[in-house]
Amino acid sequence: MIEFRNVSKSFWTGKTRKVILDRASFSIPLGQSTGILAPNGTGKTTIINMMAGLEKADEGKIIRSSKISFPLGVVSGVNAGQTGQENARYIARLYGLDPDHVEAFVRYLVDIREYFQMPMRTYSQGMKSRYMFALMLSLEFDIYLIDEGLPSTMDAAFNRKAGAILDERLRRSTVVIVSHSPRILERYCTRAAVLRNGRLNMFDSLREAKEMYDYAA
């Protein structure tokens, strides 16, 4: 469960105050995959970062009581001087998972042969993005946070293989997606909210949220 209690967040730009949340209260219970519709530049990334614990509230309380992912596509903690194998084992320990399992999973999915035992600074851009995607998939969370879109790489065959695992994972977990477009929400979300003037208006169905979003646009 993620709960925001009277949370306020704003940024001072030097000229004006940009309000993201103004005493907003809402919760994301386990099992209720939720979409948040908000136009570009209104604070989607900030809200997802607050849910991930990467950004603090100015006021109010954020209660995080499940295993919550980082925003998908971002895995921090990987060291370019270490091998793919070493990084996989390190990240596994960081998240309290079995290093053997994480190593085997990443090795199978990424399929970069001897490069798995070479420092990651020697990887091509494509290898690196496949590796990061596979590493992300090796970590299991209760709630997955998605900022706008699902991660993908330039490798279509890899995307099919990894995308199928990700799709299955998201369907059986709780997902929070922030997006300016209702389209991506339709696949995973059963309910949705609309961010407007610093408040989050939660609706029981995506249809109702879309109506308000379109009406106010």
Ligand SMILES: Nc1ncnc2c1ncn2[C@@H]1O[C@H](COP(=O)(O)OP(=O)(O)OP(=O)(O)O)[C@@H](O)[C@H]1O
């Ligand atoms: N550290 C900061 N200092 C000042 N302003 C910030 C800071 N971080 C974000 N902002 C501003 O807050 C607003 C919301 O930013 P955020 O990135 O959360 O929005 P977004 O909806 O994800 O945007 P986009 O759709 O363009 O990616 C923007 O106007 C941004 O410029």
